[in-house]
Amino acid sequence: MNTKPPHEADPVLRLNPRRSALLAGHTNTVELLVRITAPPRPAGASQPRPPFNLALVLDRSGSMSGQPLTEACRCAHAMIQRLDARDRAALVVFDDQVNVLVTSRPVTDQRPFQAALGMVQEGGCTNLHGGWVEGAGEVARHLRPDSLNRIVLLSDGNANQGLCDPQEIARQCAELAGTGVTTSTYGLGNHFNEELMVGMAKAGMGNPYYSDTADDLLDKFEEEFALMQALCARRLRLLVRAAPGVKLELLNDYPSGGDGIWRLPDLAYDSEAWAVLRLNVSHQEIEGADERPLPLLEVELAWTDLEGQARSGVAATLALPVLPVAAFGAVAEDERVTARLAEIESAGLQLQARTAARQGDWDRVDRLLAKAKRLAQDHPWLEAVVSELEKLAAARDDARFSKESYYSSQRMSSRLSAPDESAREPDRDDDIPAFLRRQSRQGKKSKP
Amino acid sequence: MAIFQFMLSETTSWEGSLDELVAEVDRQLAPLDPEGRLGGVNARLIRYYLSIGALSKPGRAGREIRFQRRQVLECLVVRVLLGDGWPLAKIAELIRHTDDAGLIALLPAPRPEPGDLRQQAQALVARFQRQAAATGGASSALTSAADATQARVRLRSDLQALGNAAGQVERAEVLKLRLATGCEVLIEPPWLQQLDEDRIERAAGAFRQVLREEFFKRGNQS
Numbered sequence: 001m002n003t004k005p006p007h008e009a010d011p012v013l014r015l016n017p018r019r020s021a022l023l024a025g026h027t028n029t030v031e032l033l034v035r036i037t038a039p040p041r042p043a044g045a046s047q048p049r050p051p052f053n054l055a056l057v058l059d060r061s062g063s064m065s066g067q068p069l070t071e072a073c074r075c076a077h078a079m080i081q082r083l084d085a086r087d088r089a090a091l092v093v094f095d096d097q098v099n100v101l102v103t104s105r106p107v108t109d110q111r112p113f114q115a116a117l118g119m120v121q122e123g124g125c126t127n128l129h130g131g132w133v134e135g136a137g138e139v140a141r142h143l144r145p146d147s148l149n150r151i152v153l154l155s156d157g158n159a160n161q162g163l164c165d166p167q168e169i170a171r172q173c174a175e176l177a178g179t180g181v182t183t184s185t186y187g188l189g190n191h192f193n194e195e196l197m198v199g200m201a202k203a204g205m206g207n208p209y210y211s212d213t214a215d216d217l218l219d220k221f222e223e224e225f226a227l228m229q230a231l232c233a234r235r236l237r238l239l240v241r242a243a244p245g246v247k248l249e250l251l252n253d254y255p256s257g258g259d260g261i262w263r264l265p266d267l268a269y270d271s272e273a274w275a276v277l278r279l280n281v282s283h284q285e286i287e288g289a290d291e292r293p294l295p296l297l298e299v300e301l302a303w304t305d306l307e308g309q310a311r312s313g314v315a316a317t318l319a320l321p322v323l324p325v326a327a328f329g330a331v332a333e334d335e336r337v338t339a340r341l342a343e344i345e346s347a348g349l350q351l352q353a354r355t356a357a358r359q360g361d362w363d364r365v366d367r368l369l370a371k372a373k374r375l376a377q378d379h380p381w382l383e384a385v386v387s388e389l390e391k392l393a394a395a396r397d398d399a400r401f402s403k404e405s406y407y408s409s410q411r412m413s414s415r416l417s418a419p420d421e422s423a424r425e426p427d428r429d430d431d432i433p434a435f436l437r438r439q440s441r442q443g444k445k446s447k448p
Numbered sequence: 449m450a451i452f453q454f455m456l457s458e459t460t461s462w463e464g465s466l467d468e469l470v471a472e473v474d475r476q477l478a479p480l481d482p483e484g485r486l487g488g489v490n491a492r493l494i495r496y497y498l499s500i501g502a503l504s505k506p507g508r509a510g511r512e513i514r515f516q517r518r519q520v521l522e523c524l525v526v527r528v529l530l531g532d533g534w535p536l537a538k539i540a541e542l543i544r545h546t547d548d549a550g551l552i553a554l555l556p557a558p559r560p561e562p563g564d565l566r567q568q569a570q571a572l573v574a575r576f577q578r579q580a581a582a583t584g585g586a587s588s589a590l591t592s593a594a595d596a597t598q599a600r601v602r603l604r605s606d607l608q609a610l611g612n613a614a615g616q617v618e619r620a621e622v623l624k625l626r627l628a629t630g631c632e633v634l635i636e637p638p639w640l641q642q643l644d645e646d647r648i649e650r651a652a653g654a655f656r657q658v659l660r661e662e663f664f665k666r667g668n669q670s
Contacts, residue, residue, distance in 0.1 A: 133576045140569035149569075163580050167646065168609075172576050179569035 011233055011267060012037045013301050013316045018337040022286055022294060022320045023328045030279040031251075032318065033337045034299055037419055038232050041269035049229050050306050052087040053147040054079075055104065055135030058120065059155035061095040065122040068188055071214030072154050073117045075221040079152070080114075082225055083107040088147075090138035091116050094131030095123030096161045104138040127161035128153070129169050132183070132200070139181050145308030148228055149181045150206060154217075156188040159196065166196040173204035174255070180235075182206040184224055188217060190399040194406045202255065202410070205235070205263065210407055212400070212443040219445040223434040227416075230268035230433060233303040233311075238262045238275060241298045245285035248297070251276040251344045252413050267303070271416040271436055276340050286322055293319035336422055339379060346372050346382050347412040350389065354405040357398045365393050365401070380425060384440035385412070400443070407442040462517045466491050469515040473523040480524070480556055486531040489523055502526050502540040521551045528555055533617070553578050556604075556615070579605045603657040610650050617658055 016033040042048065056076045060069060076091065083089055090104035091113055101116035135151040143149050163169060173183045183204025185197040188211055201208035207227070209220040240260045242248045252275050254262045264273045279296060286294065296319060302312040323331070349372040356364035369390050376382035385408055392401040418429075418436045429437040464472060474488045497503040503522050506515045522543050529539045543551065604615035623640070625633045633655075 129576075130580055133573060133580055136576065137570070137573045140566065140573050143566040143569050145565060171609075172572075176569060176572050176576075179565045179572060181569050 009039045009232075010311070010314055011039070011236075011301060011303065013299060013314050015299060015316050015318045016334050016337055017318065017320060018333050018341070019328070019331045020320060020334075021323045021328050021331045022281060022289075024286060024322050024324050025283075026286065027283040028279075028281040028286065030281060030296070030320070031337055031341055032277045032279060032297075033334070033340055034238065034275045034277060036236065036238075036264065036267060036273040036301060038267045038269050038271050038273075041230065041232075048306055050146060050148045050231065050308075051144070052083060052089070052228065053104070053139055053142050053144065053149045054083075054088070055090040055092055055138040055151045056080075057092045057094065057131045057135040057151060057153045059095070059126060059128065059131070059157060060093045060120055060123050061126040061155075061157055062122055062124055063126075063157050063191065064188075068156055068214045069120065069122055071217050072188070073120055075154070075218050077114065077117050078218060079221055079225060080107065080110055080117075088142050089113065090135065092131055092135045092138065093120055094127050094134070096125040096127050097123065098127060098130040098134045100134055100138065104142050125161045126155065126157045126159055128155055128157075128159035128196075129163040129172075130161070132169070133172075136176055136181060136183075140176075140179070143180060145180060145304075146306065147308075148231065148234070150228070151181065151183045151204070152186070152224075153183060153197075153200070154186040154188065155197070156192050158191070158193045166193065166199055169196065170199040170203040173200045177203065177205040184209070186210065186217065186220060187403070188214065190403065192403075194403050198406060198410055202253075202414075205266075207265075208407065208410060210403055210443050216443065216445050219434070226433050227266075227268055227435040230270075230435075231266050231306075232269045233267040233305060235302075235304040236264040236267055236273060237302045238264060239300040239302065240277065241300075242279070243285070243295050243297060245282040246296050247280040247282075249278040249280075251278055251341070253347075253410070254414060265414060265416055268416060268433070268435065270419070272419045272421075273416055274340060276337070276344060289322045293321045295319045339422065342375055342379055342382060343412045346375055346386070347409040349375070350385075350405040350409040350412070353389070353393075354402050354409070357393070357401045357405070360398070362393065362396055369393060381438040381440070388441050404441065404443055411439075411442055462520060463514050466494060466513060466515065469494060469519060469523070472520050473527075476520060476524055477527060480528070481531075486527045489527065494523070497523070497526060497536075500536065500540055502536060502543060504543075518548065521548060525551045525554050575605075603654060606650050606654045606657070610647065610654065 014035040014037065016035065018031040018033075022028045022030070056079065058069075058072050058076060064072065080089060085106060085108045087107045088104050089102070089107050090100065091102040092098065092100050101120070102112050105112070107113075132151060132153055135153065139149050139151055158164075159166075159169070177183065183200050184206030185201045185204075186209050187194060187197045190212075192210070194210065197210070198208040207224055209224065211217045211220050237257055238261065240248060240262075242260070248260065250256075250262055252262075254264055254275060257263050262275065264275060267273050277297075281294075281296060295317065298315060298317045300312065301314040302310065305311050349368050353365045353368040353372075356362075356368065369386055372386045373383065373390075376386050389401065389405055389408070392404055416436060418432050421438075462472065470489055470491055477486060477488065480486075494503065498505070503519050503526075506513050506519055508514060525543060526536070526539055529542070530536065534542075546554075607615045607617070623635050623637050625635060627633060
C-alpha cells in the first residue's frame with residue numbers, strides 16, 4: 001500500500017483490506033475500506049473557513065402554522081447570527097407563492113434579516129420547487145469558487161404546487177451542484193416527503209437532516225453550521241482503476257460520477273470520509289500470479305480546496321500476496337473493515353424494514369430488525385440505533401419509522417467519521433463535533 | 449431569469465436604424481445559436497417580417513424609422529421558431545399576443561463560456577425557472593399565445609430529458625407502431641430497448657404536445 005501525500009495539509013488516502021492476503025487457488029472476494037483522512041484543524045485564532053454564500057429557503061405553508069414556523073424562523077435567525085461580513089445570505093419564503101424577503105447581500109448588518117423574519121406569516125400550499133429555484137438564483141448570482149455556495153431548504157410538507165416530480169427536482173439539484181451550488185434540506189415533523197428531501201440533498205451534494213419536532217430543529221442547523229465551518233476539502237471524488245480480472249462494486253450509496261468515479265461527502269478537519277469497495281478477483285488472475293504481491297487496483301483522490309482550486313495527485317495502490325490456505329487463515333481480519341461492513345449491512349436492513357413498514361407488514365419489520373440486532377452484537381452504536389427503531393416499530397408508527405429508518409440508513413452509509421472512532425464508545429462522543437457523533441436517533445437532538 | 453435580465457438590460461434602452469437592428473439581432477443570436485443553424489437576418493428579411501406583421505411597427509424620429517428593444521426580441525423569436533419548423537403566419541400570431549417576458553421564455557438559454565461557473569449556474573437556474581413556469585400552467589389546448597409559450601417550454605424540456613439535446617422534434621421512419629387506423633408511431637428499435645417508466649411518461653407528454661402543435665399549426669379547418 002503506497003500513499004503519496006503531495007502536501008502536508010492535503011487529505012491522506014489509506015487502503016485497508018479486510019484481510020491483507022489472497023487465498024491461492026480460488027476466486028477471491030476482498031472488501032476494501034478506502035479512508036480519506038483530513039488534516040488536523042490548524043491551531044490559532046484565525047482558523048480558515050470558506051466564505052458562505054447561502055440562501056435560506058423557508059416553507060411558510062399553512063401546515064407550518066404555529067410553533068414550527070416560529071422555530072424555523074428562530075433557526076434561520078440563529079444561522080444568520082453566526083455569519084459575518086465575509087458571508088452573503090438571502091432569505092426566501094414560500095407557500096404557493098414565492099417571496100424573496102432579503103435578496104443576497106453581505107451580512108454586514110443583520111437587521112434586514114431580523115426584520116424580515118419577524119414578519120413571516122403562514123400561508124397556503126407548498127411550492128417547494130419554486131422556493132428552491134428562487135434560492136438557487138440568489139446563490140448563483142453571487143457564486144464564487146472559493147465560497148461555500150449553498151441553498152438551505154426547510155419544509156414540513158409535500159410539494160403540491162409547481163414542479164412536484166421528486167426525480168426531476170433531484171436531477172436539477174444534481175445539475176446545479178455541478179456548478180458548485182449545493183443543497184441541504186431540513187424535513188420537519190411526520191408529513192414531509194423524505195424521499196424528496198433526501199434525494200435533493202444527496203443529488204445536491206449537501207446534507208439531509210430531519211427533526212421530529214420543532215424543538216429539535218435548531219440542533220440540526222447547528223450541526224450543519226459546525227460542519228460548514230470545519231470543511232477543508234469539498235467535491236471529493238474517488239477514481240478507482242481495477243487491474244485486469246478484478247471486478248469492482250461500491251457498497252456505499254454514493255453518487256457515481258462515471259465509470260469507476262464516485263462522489264464522497266465534503267471533508268471536515270479532523271474527520272475521515274470513507275468508502276467500502278468489494279473486489280472480485282478471478283481465479284485465473286490468482287493462478288497466474290508469481291511470488292510478488294498481486295496488483296489489484298489504484299485509487300486516486302481529487303477534491304476542491306478552500307481557495308476553490310481543483311486538486312488531485314493523492315493516490316494509493318493495493319497489491320496483496322497470494323497465500324496457501326494455512327497461511328491465509330492466519331491473517332487476521334481488520335476490525336475497522338468489518339465494523340464498516342456491519343454498518344452498511346445494517347443500513348440495508350433498515351431500508352428493507354422501511355419498505356415493509358410502508359406496506360404495513362410489521363411482522364417482516366420485526367424480523368428484519370431482529371436480524372439487524374444480531375448483526376449489531378459487537379457494535380454498541382448499531383445496537384442503539386436498532387433499539388430506537390424497535391421502539392417505533394413496537395408503536396406501529398409507520399410515519400416516524402419510515403423517516404427515522406430512511407435517514408438513519410442514509411447517515412450510516414455515507415457519514416463522516418472521527419479518525420479515532422474505533423477506540424471510543426459511541427456514548428463518549430460528546431466531546432466531538434455533532435456532525436461526527438454516532439447518534440442513535442436522527443430526528444432528535446444529538447446532545448444528551 | 450438572470451441570464452435574460454442581463455441580456456435585456458443591455459437592450460432595454462436600445463434603439464437603432466434598420467441596419468443597426470440587423471447587427472443587433474445577429475449579435476444577440478450568436479450566443480443562442482453557436483452552430484449558426486438559425487441563420488442571420490438582413491434588411492430585406494426585416495422588411496418582409498414587418499409586412500406580414502411578424503414584427504410590430506417601429507417608432508419614428510422625424511422621417512427616420514427607429515427600431516427598439518421589442519423588435520430585437522421579436523426578430524430573435526422569429527428566427528428561433530422558424531428553426532423549430534413553425535410557419536411564419538403562426539409565429540406572427542403568437543408574437544402579437546405575447547408580452548416581452550413570454551417572448552424571452554421562448555428563447556433558448558445562451559451557452560455559457562466553459563469554466564464560468566457563475567454563468568453556468570445562472571443559466572441553469574433560468575432554465576429551471578422556465579421549466580417551473582411551464583409546469584405551473586395547466587394547458588388543455590393551444591388556445592392562447594400564453595398557453596403556447598408555456599407548452600413549448602415544456603416540450604423542449606421533455607425532449608431534452610429524453611436525451612434530445614437540441615429539444616427539437618426530428619422524424620425518422622424505422623419501426624411503425626399502428627395505434628389506430630391513420631395513427632401510426634415510428635420509433636427506432638434501440639430506443640424501445642431503453643424504455644422505462646420515466647421515458648414512457650416523458651414520451652407520452654411529448655407526443656401529446658407534438659399533436660397539439662400540429663393541430664395548432666394547421667388551424668381549425670372545420
